[in-house]
Amino acid sequence: xxxxxxxxxxxxxxxxxxxxxPHQPNPKRVAAGKLNxxxxxxxxxxxxxxxxxxxxxxxxxxxxxxxxxPEGKARVAQNGRTRQKGPVSVRQLRARLSxxxxxxxxxxxxxxxAGV
Numbered sequence: 188x189x190x191x192x193x194x195x196x197x198x199x200x201x202x203x204x205x206x207x208x209p210h211q212p213n214p215k216r217v218a219a220g221k222l223n224x225x226x227x228x229x230x231x232x233x234x235x236x237x238x239x240x241x242x243x244x245x246x247x248x249x250x251x252x253x254x255x256x257p258e259g260k261a262r263v264a265q266n267g268r269t270r271q272k273g274p275v276s277v278r279q280l281r282a283r284l285s286x287x288x289x290x291x292x293x294x295x296x297x298x299x300x301a302g303v
Contacts, residue, residue: 254260
């Protein structure tokens with residue numbers, strides 16, 4: 188007969204005995220990456236011209252039209268909001284404050300006209 192705590196959770200995975208070690212990159216892969224970066228210093232003038240000619244030949248900008256439907260445009264407009272700090276972006280906040288600035292300016296001009 189099994190006797191145990193009725194409130195205990197049953198799990199098929201054994202409990203870890205110790206905390207796993209932090210990730211350590213493979214030193215051979217790190218060395219290979221450094222070696223590859225040293226080999227590729229950038230484009231030569233010939234390589235750059237070859238890429239330029241390929242781009243002029245293929246003209247990839249013909250197909251980069253962006254979203255066309257209103258739904259797609261609305262979805263793309265939200266792309267930049269994924270990493271913003273708060274619920275309102277800086278651009279939205281400035282747009283809201285611009286209305287207030289106009290109101291304050293009008294009030295100031297009205298007071299000056301009234302002589303107050």
